[in-house]
Amino acid sequence: MSIIELEGIYTAYEGGDKPVIRGLSLSVNPGEYVVIGGPNSAGKTTLLESINGLVRITHGTASVCGLDLRRYGNEVRRKVGYVIQNFYFDPFTPFTVEEVVMMGRYGKMGLLNRPTRSDREAATEAIRLLGIEDLASKTIGTLSGGQQQKTMIAHNIAKEPEVLMLDEPFSNLDFNAREYLQGVFKSVAKKGTPVLLVSHAFDGLPDIRIHLVVMNKGRITYDGVCDAGEVESIIRKESGGGLRSSSF
Amino acid sequence: MVFASIACSILGVIISRMNLSSIGFTMSHAAFAGAAIGMFLEINPQMTAIFFSVAVAALIGPVSDKAKMAADATLGVLFAMSMAVAIFLVSYMQYSGRGLSAGSLLFGNVISLYREDIYALAAVSALTIIFVLTFYKEITSIMFNMKIAEASGVRVKLIYYILLFIVAISVSLTLNIVGGLLIFVLLVTPASIASQFCFNVRSMFIAAPLVALSISAFGVWAGFEYTLPIAPLVALLLTSVFGVSVLVSFKRRINYKKY
Numbered sequence: 361m362s363i364i365e366l367e368g369i370y371t372a373y374e375g376g377d378k379p380v381i382r383g384l385s386l387s388v389n390p391g392e393y394v395v396i397g398g399p400n401s402a403g404k405t406t407l408l409e410s411i412n413g414l415v416r417i418t419h420g421t422a423s424v425c426g427l428d429l430r431r432y433g434n435e436v437r438r439k440v441g442y443v444i445q446n447f448y449f450d451p452f453t454p455f456t457v458e459e460v461v462m463m464g465r466y467g468k469m470g471l472l473n474r475p476t477r478s479d480r481e482a483a484t485e486a487i488r489l490l491g492i493e494d495l496a497s498k499t500i501g502t503l504s505g506g507q508q509q510k511t512m513i514a515h516n517i518a519k520e521p522e523v524l525m526l527d528e529p530f531s532n533l534d535f536n537a538r539e540y541l542q543g544v545f546k547s548v549a550k551k552g553t554p555v556l557l558v559s560h561a562f563d564g565l566p567d568i569r570i571h572l573v574v575m576n577k578g579r580i581t582y583d584g585v586c587d588a589g590e591v592e593s594i595i596r597k598e599s600g601g602g603l604r605s606s607s608f
Numbered sequence: 609m610v611f612a613s614i615a616c617s618i619l620g621v622i623i624s625r626m627n628l629s630s631i632g633f634t635m636s637h638a639a640f641a642g643a644a645i646g647m648f649l650e651i652n653p654q655m656t657a658i659f660f661s662v663a664v665a666a667l668i669g670p671v672s673d674k675a676k677m678a679a680d681a682t683l684g685v686l687f688a689m690s691m692a693v694a695i696f697l698v699s700y701m702q703y704s705g706r707g708l709s710a711g712s713l714l715f716g717n718v719i720s721l722y723r724e725d726i727y728a729l730a731a732v733s734a735l736t737i738i739f740v741l742t743f744y745k746e747i748t749s750i751m752f753n754m755k756i757a758e759a760s761g762v763r764v765k766l767i768y769y770i771l772l773f774i775v776a777i778s779v780s781l782t783l784n785i786v787g788g789l790l791i792f793v794l795l796v797t798p799a800s801i802a803s804q805f806c807f808n809v810r811s812m813f814i815a816a817p818l819v820a821l822s823i824s825a826f827g828v829w830a831g832f833e834y835t836l837p838i839a840p841l842v843a844l845l846l847t848s849v850f851g852v853s854v855l856v857s858f859k860r861r862i863n864y865k866k867y
């Protein structure tokens with residue numbers, strides 16, 4: 361049984377003149393390491409946000425973690441980790457790294473419940489995994505872009521998700537951090553949690569079989585399994601080479 | 609006054625973090641319009657004030673969802689609408705020569721409070737405190753970032769709508785004491801003072817009501833002692849404390865150390 365099962369889905373933003381995702385089908389199995397590539401505005405972010413129900417699916421069927429996405433959006437979001445592409449935290453944001461990481465579990469805990477010991481342990485473990493122990497009591501708005509990104513990844517690791525989705529998680533990270541995190545994501549996948557990674561940078565992909573998905577204009581143009589070393593050349597080929605194809 | 613300052617300052621911490629400060633304006637004018645309707649219909653203005661502001665509060669969320677506007681813009685639209693209703697009715701009553709006590713709505717009246725009003729305000733303060741304690745987790749994660757809160761599976765809309773509802777009730781009840789013009793001071797200023805000194809929300813939730821409480825208590829005492837108008841006095845006191853706190857806040861201090 362696949363963890364993510366999308367069948368001919370369409371999604372549209374309110375006011376948009378045409379659907380952004382157009383008749384897309386995708387299935388993801390436990391433990392897969394999925395890389396999603398494609399030019400800017402291909403619909404990668406929109407695909408991730410339809411998988412956790414932040415964007416409404418207008419046609420087609422979608423089930424995530426065995427739940428009908430169109431009915432149980434909130435329940436799905438409790439099980440799916442999602443590191444968003446763009447965020448900005450102003451310097452006066454009154455939340456520490458520790459609090460932000462713990463917030464990853466807030467939905468999961470359910471209304472009225474307080475953080476328990478196991479919640480605190482998961483948060484501490486995530487902070488340790490990301491190597492940001494020394495930032496734990498700093499407020500998030502005063503950190504560097506990369507430190508904030510690590511915090512948001514820890515926020516989602518602490519959630520202990522059944523699917524982990526990452527939208528350009530490396531955009532602010534230095535070379536060492538990228539390589540280290542690829543290892544972290546690989547071990548997440550190894551434990552059976554599928555990882556969906558949207559990225560434009562493919563250096564340091566873990567040395568495992570990759571489920572590669574290439575998107576263009578709201579459709580999937582390539583969906584197959586390959587080695588880490590092949591990812592870049594396949595995406596290049598699918599995108600038609602050069603910048604021209606994306607600047608329609 | 610004391611209860612009003614507790615409720616408003618706690619809600620203010622949430623509201624100013626979420627860039628919803630104009631909700632103070634909108635709700636107070638909605639309450640004002642509601643009260644004008646009450647006077648016009650010659651029924652209890654307080655009841656119509658509450659009713660009308662709850663109706664407006666119920667509109668803010670759905671309207672901004674539907675219109676795809678920032679809640680702030682929706683607040684602006686509803687503010688204008690409320691003000692128009694209020695002015696329309698007040699002018700109409702003036703023309704038709706009906707007794708007018710709109711002034712007391714604008715500026716409030718600390719002394720002419722009935723016992724029931726005080727009970728109601730105490731109840732609203734309690735409601736606010738219970739709301740924040742019960743949904744502390746959800747409220748703080750929404751204050752952090754609405755989208756991230758939603759992605760983590762928090763029921764953002766539910767909490768947001770409850771919040772608007774509680775603000776509506778608190779503002780319309782407080783209106784009687786401090787008036788529509790000064791309520792903004794109770795909502796926003798204590799939270800702003802707290803944010804000058806506090807690095808985390810927990811301390812802001814404690815500091816803001818403490819500041820509001822002590823200053824308004826002092827204001828009430830000074831007002832009675834020297835027969836000064838209490839609400840404007842409290843407003844001036846809070847604003848000057850805010851001014852001083854901006855000047856002395858260590859958050860703005862630049863470290864000139866070279867090591």
Ligand SMILES: Nc1ncnc2c1ncn2[C@@H]1O[C@H](COP(=O)(O)OP(=O)(O)OP(=O)(O)O)[C@@H](O)[C@H]1O
Nearest residue numbers: 373374376380399400401402403404405406407445
């Ligand atoms: N909130 C929105 N409202 C309307 N249209 C949107 C919205 N967000 C995205 N779009 C449109 O959807 C299309 C796909 O956007 P999306 O963000 O999914 O692309 P992407 O593949 O993630 O691109 P990038 O690599 O630049 O992040 C774009 O044409 C964009 O204009």
Ligand SMILES: [Mg+2]
Nearest residue numbers: 404405445527
């Ligand atoms: Mg994107």
